[in-house]
Amino acid sequence: MKRILHIAKYYYPFRGGTEQIAQDCVSSLTEYEQKVFCFNHEAGSLKDEVEGIDIIRCECFAKISSQSLSVSYGIKLKKQIKTFKPDIVIFHYPNPFAAHYLLKYISDETKLIIYWHLDIVKQTILRKMFWIQNMRLIKRANKIIATSPNYIHGSYWMNKASEKCVVIPNCINEKRLEATAESKQIEVKIREENKSKVICLAVGRHTKYKGFAYLIQASKYLDDRFRIFIAGEGELTEELKREAVGDNKIKFLGLISDNELRAYLSAMDIFCFPSITKNEAFGLALAEGMYYGKPAVTFTVKGSGINYVSLNGRTGIEVPNCDVKAYADAMKELANDKELRDEYGRNGRNRVIENFLDEQFVENIRKEVHKL
Incomplete structure (x- = not known):
């Protein structure tokens, strides 16, 4: 039996x-x-x-520019x-500290x-510091997995090794998104509290x-027809709340349970996904919103x-x-065109079902690993 070592920054139960x-x-x-x-997201090693797999977690004494050190x-x-x-070895990039020892x-x-x-992208100094390391990584790699063709074309590094690149889109877990009795009750409450409103939802870490x-x-x-619910937390939460002061259309939900997420995804009319940089390489939350048959509003990135x-x-x-x-x-x-919302929503759900479900992911990752 062949052996695979996965190297990631963190691992379940850490969520990211x-x-x-x-x-997956x-x-x-x-x-x-x-x-x-991986690194331990809590104290110590x-x-x-x-799920029966050995996880070796190394202690982390500090973080610099989101990079854990041990x-x-x-x-x-x-x-x-x-x-x-x-x-x-399946190595999840970026993780330059780990890459040094891996190489x-x-x-x-x-x-x-x-x-x-x-x-x-964000850390300009780090990007320059690890230029040589990245060149060594892509030269050493037998295969490089990207989450979309857009990222291969838009990445300086993957363009350097495009012959090694394959696309495996991220997947959503259908079971996690299945409605439950509790989520349906929460959804009814959301709809009752927002009658005649256009319910908009945004989900993600506040960065x-x-x-x-x-x-x-x-x-x-926007006029008062709209209600914009923002789920999640992060380092910018308080700053975002200050910016939204006086705007009663915006409601911060904080960290929400899976049942609450299902309820808001089902109750919403529009999914807002306002990411602005390549740090958003795919958009798993975007695919989840589309899976619920709702239209998305995005920026060109x-x-x-x-x-x-x-x-x-x-x-x-x-x-x-x-x-x-x-x-x-x-x-x-x-908001003004329900038929358009429904059309885009149907198309979005079909796109996710045809391309971004876990069954496709399993098939794709197995196929690429089996080739080696």
Whole structure:
């Protein structure tokens, strides 16, 4: 039986887009012997199991520009590579601290798959510092996975190794989105509390690239028919709340349960996805909104997968990046035309079912791993 070592920044029960995909990879490759090597999102080092898979979690003493640092990481990774002897390593990028040790200790016989989630965009100094490392990574890689063709074309690094790149779109978990008795009760309450209103929903971590500030600015061009619910939290939550002061159309939901998420996804009329940079490589939340048969409003983000997931004029409306007036106009257009909302919603749901469900993901990841 072949052995696969997965290297991710964090792993379940830590919640994040990259971590969810790392878990999806593990769940898809059950015919292999597998281990996961990552940082511990809590204090200290830990070895535990998730769904029967050994998880080795290294302590993290600090973070710099979102990069976790660990004193023992290199020693422990070296030990795992030496004792586990993986036939294949699946490395979730970006994670430059981990990449340093991976390149140092990976054997020549081991196949390397780089799961390229996104380019380092925001941290200009880090991007320059790790130029040589990235060149070594793509040269060493046997295969590079991108989440959309848009990202391959828009990434300097993947363009350097386009012959090694394959597209495996992210997937949504249908079971997680199935309505429950509790979610239906919450949905009824949401509809009752917002009768005659256009219910809009945005979901995500409150960080700069998610663009929630632009959604709040767009709200200033909207009339009181609209109710904009923003779910999630993050480092910008308090700043966003201050910017929205006096705008009664905007409601912050905080972190919500899966039942609450299902309820809002079902109750909404328009899904707002205002991300503004390539840091949003795909948009899993966008696909979830479309799965519920609702139209999306997005910005044009060159090189991102956003405009690959939702297609302008077919599953939603796409407007020039950071143009808050155009964003508001798109929301108004959808609010004023139920037939258009329904058409885009149907198209969006069909696009997700045909391209972005976990069944397709499992098939795609298995196919690419089996080739090695």
